[in-house]
Amino acid sequence: MAYAFDFSAVLEYREALLAGTGRTLMLTGIGAVAGLVLGTAGAVSRAWRLAPFDRIFAVYVELIRNTPFLVQLFFIFFGLPSLGVQMDEWQAAILAVVINLGAYSTEIIRAGIEATPRGQIEAAQSLAMTRRQIFFHVVLPPALAKVWPAICSQVVIVMLGTSVCSQIAAEELTFAANFIQSRNFRAFETYFVVTAMYFLLAVGVRQVLALTGQRLLGRRSK
Amino acid sequence: MHKRHFLKTLFAAVLLAGGVGAAQADALSSAEKSGVLRIAVPQDFPPFGTVGPDLKPRGYDIDVANLIGREMKLKVELIPVTSTNRIPYLTTGKADLVISSLGKNPDREKVIDFSSAYAPFFNGVFGPGDAAVKTAADTAGKVVGVTRGSVEDLEFSKLAPPTANIKRFEDNNATISAYLSGQVQLVATGNVVAAAVNERSKLRRLETKFLIKNSPCYVGVNKGEAALLGKVNAVIAKLKASGELNQVSQHWLQAPLPADL
Numbered sequence: 001m002a003y004a005f006d007f008s009a010v011l012e013y014r015e016a017l018l019a020g021t022g023r024t025l026m027l028t029g030i031g032a033v034a035g036l037v038l039g040t041a042g043a044v045s046r047a048w049r050l051a052p053f054d055r056i057f058a059v060y061v062e063l064i065r066n067t068p069f070l071v072q073l074f075f076i077f078f079g080l081p082s083l084g085v086q087m088d089e090w091q092a093a094i095l096a097v098v099i100n101l102g103a104y105s106t107e108i109i110r111a112g113i114e115a116t117p118r119g120q121i122e123a124a125q126s127l128a129m130t131r132r133q134i135f136f137h138v139v140l141p142p143a144l145a146k147v148w149p150a151i152c153s154q155v156v157i158v159m160l161g162t163s164v165c166s167q168i169a170a171e172e173l174t175f176a177a178n179f180i181q182s183r184n185f186r187a188f189e190t191y192f193v194v195t196a197m198y199f200l201l202a203v204g205v206r207q208v209l210a211l212t213g214q215r216l217l218g219r220r221s222k
Numbered sequence: 223m224h225k226r227h228f229l230k231t232l233f234a235a236v237l238l239a240g241g242v243g244a245a246q247a248d249a250l251s252s253a254e255k256s257g258v259l260r261i262a263v264p265q266d267f268p269p270f271g272t273v274g275p276d277l278k279p280r281g282y283d284i285d286v287a288n289l290i291g292r293e294m295k296l297k298v299e300l301i302p303v304t305s306t307n308r309i310p311y312l313t314t315g316k317a318d319l320v321i322s323s324l325g326k327n328p329d330r331e332k333v334i335d336f337s338s339a340y341a342p343f344f345n346g347v348f349g350p351g352d353a354a355v356k357t358a359a360d361t362a363g364k365v366v367g368v369t370r371g372s373v374e375d376l377e378f379s380k381l382a383p384p385t386a387n388i389k390r391f392e393d394n395n396a397t398i399s400a401y402l403s404g405q406v407q408l409v410a411t412g413n414v415v416a417a418a419v420n421e422r423s424k425l426r427r428l429e430t431k432f433l434i435k436n437s438p439c440y441v442g443v444n445k446g447e448a449a450l451l452g453k454v455n456a457v458i459a460k461l462k463a464s465g466e467l468n469q470v471s472q473h474w475l476q477a478p479l480p481a482d483l
Binding site for chain 2: 077078079081082086088089166167168169175178179181182183
């Protein structure tokens with residue numbers, strides 16, 4: 001094998017890589033927070049059958065979970081302008097990530113809510129707590145704690161999935177990789193470095209989420 | 223030299239004896255004798271040459287071939303070639319002319335001669351008719367779509383002012399979709415791509431704003447065929463003057479012939 005590895009050809013572009021990493025994290029962060037809020041709303045609507053939201057969320061969840069993320073992204077970025085809804089690549093990417101994570105986390109959090117023992121809710125009702133109080137103080141924290149590991153995995157999957165946002169010219173980490181590769185033609189070195197960066201990012205995001213879970217939800221989540 | 227000439231003549235004589243009228247010193251007179259002009263054309267490169275629904279070749283190059291045949295009062299025999307074998311077809315005497323979206327470069331000029339240009343072929347920046355963009359400097363502050371890693375990406379990235387917002391897409395399709403959906407204001411691409419878009423979509427026409435890299439198409443003629451080359455050049459000049467070449471350009475490239483061609 002006569003191929004001479006040259007990683008300096010990639011390091012030349014470290015600014016692009018760092019900027020891409022920052023944007024991937026930004027996309028993941030906003031997507032995770034907004035997506036989990038959306039997912040929680042969907043979960044309670046479905047678990048407690050709050051008409052008409054339960055039906056709406058059911059359709060939404062099926063629609064999003066049964067179509068590819070890339071197609072959803074293209075629909076938002078290339079398709080919606082035909083209806084007069086114009087978004088730049090970042091707005092489209094954030095919206096797609098939120099919608100996508102929202103659908104998956106609806107089902108994950110719903111499982112947690114449905115696993116709440118009936119007696120716990122009845123106990124809260126007997127203390128004359130309002131529905132809102134019951135949800136935020138009695139149901140949601142243990143529900144999230146139960147499914148937190150699944151949520152962490154889903155957020156990491158979403159972070160890795162943001163790589164397809166490079167297809168609409170959103171300049172995140174994969175875009176940086178493709179760009180560098182189109183300039184130096186060092187495919188092995190470029191993608192090797194970027195693969196390693198994604199790996200470290202994924203490990204880091206998982207750690208941060210696990211710690212966040214411990215802080216917010218107590219020791220149950222690991 | 224003498225020996226070579228003798229061998230050439232002998233070779234030609236053998237071919238003639240075999241009933242194959244070809245490979246003579248003067249391609250023009252032999253074509254006129256046989257009444258047939260053999261022209262190598264593409265059939266895998268729209269809109270210059272493709273195969274139509276009737277399985278016959280058609281396109282810009284085929285139209286030009288037929289017009290040249292008509293002007294020279296010769297029957298045209300179209301020989302389908304690919305981009306790799308089009309010059310060998312000419313140099314080995316299997317064709318009299320190559321009209322196959324052939325660009326000029328010094329290496330090719332060592333092997334064959336070129337007529338005057340008959341078709342525009344360039345990379346440029348395209349946009350809607352009302353966009354006031356005439357030079358690369360005018361793209362400052364504008365959103366320009368381009369296909370990542372393409373020639374136009376590499377060249378335009380050098381030309382563009384720092385405030386031009388270049389959006390790089392995966393392939394031509396995404397670049398064009400971004401333009402048609404209004405996600406970018408201008409695109410840097412080839413005139414052939416722009417023509418294909420204008421043919422299929424009436425949403426937002428692509429008009430040439432400025433050229434990035436120009437490489438027009440020429441008719442290829444064998445070295446030493448001055449008579450044929452002169453005739454072809456005269457016909458191209460006549461077709462340009464009569465507006466017929468402009469019609470061909472309008473039909474296949476959806477754009478008028480550039481004035482400086």
